[in-house]
Amino acid sequence: MDRTPYLLHLADNALILGQRNAEWCGHGPVLEEDIALANMSLDLIGQARLLYQEVAKDRGQDCTEDSLAYFRDTAAFRNYTLLELPHSSPVVGYGHAEPDYGVTIVRNFLYSALMVLVWEALQQSKDKTLAAIAEKSFKETRYHLRHSRDWLVRLGDGTDESHRRMQEAVDYLYGFTQEFWTRHPVEEEAVQAGIGVDVSGLRVDWDEIVDSALAEATLRKPAEGGYVSQGKFGHHSEHLDYVLHEMQSLARAHPGATW
């Protein structure tokens, strides 16, 4: 079977969140957080690179990790929509809002709570390289989860202002996690082949992690329903265009540049 669509989904998730979180580099709320976010971005981009390198091996010819990151367009990316959203309350189109660290923390928490489970399960993948990448990524993601969970509790159970903003961030982002559980042929094929994990089967464990953290943070879990995003099918929000333009512009303006 062709494992590359599945690997691309995992890699795009890591790359896009890594790129998003890197926006805080030099702008973090405090120095320690600036450094923490940059470190986690490096982990995520490192995970993406390992996966893109595997895709490039399979596809051969001119395919490289760089061509996958820099020379694919929006519709070719297969990341969850959650990961491409700006660090702010809802904005439309080119609308701009002040970055909100609450949104950053809640997103990192919701995603790393999923990924500890995904990477843990993928250690049993029949694809030995993917299993090895998963083992390493699992360890990293545990630290990411610890970081975001600590801040979720600290800010949720903090001042009135921090509590209000965290609840707003949870209310805003939670609906996007519904995309985690929807069926996807690429994932199903990977599960059939014994190389992928059935994410919907991780729901109970994810709920347990999320519920206990939200309770500790005195935050309310929103009801489900409404629009289910479809980033993993390539149907993205307008925000991914802006992420990619910024990330890809240098490589496209100066193809093959080295420094």
Next chain:
Amino acid sequence: MSEHAAPISPGQAVNEVVARAWRVLDSVTDPEIPVVSLKELGVLRDIRQDSDGISVVITPTYSGCPAMHQMEEDIQAALVREGIAAKVVTQLAPVWTTDWITEAAKQKLLDYGIAPPHATLHGQSGENAGHAADGPRAGSAVPIRIKARRQSLHEVDSAPVVCPHCGSENTTETSHFGSTACKALYRCLDCREPFDYFKPF
């Protein structure tokens, strides 16, 4: 093996080169922590003779560690200086763990002002019993660890971190992430000095 490197008694000559490479690389240290060698850190896994020459096998630490590229270059440069042609091969499995850092290196870290890592939960308990850190994975076994992991998914390490300056256990974490991904930032509540803690991984 390349034709140049095929002497009359290949086995012996090759072993000599490999042994010499090990000696040379003993002096190659971590770019960020210049008191410990890559071998002591467990990054340098093997030096072997492949069909096309000498291969130096390294294993990456964190996926995003920017020092990995520097390590490769340092290895190449040290070998070239000694006239040894080799390529550097990156090997993902088994995955690097701080449990591989030697006791001598942990002492060096301490002397350098970095609190060395505790044993990972992995090494301490039977957690993740489905596969050993340094052994082959045991099939598709997913026993026991489902229960054990609840704790460990975000609670990474709870033992006190001892201050490398004054030896006090009265320390507190300032930030999960320090100057590099592999270290956390701590401070000592007795001597008041800040210090890095090499996180268990």
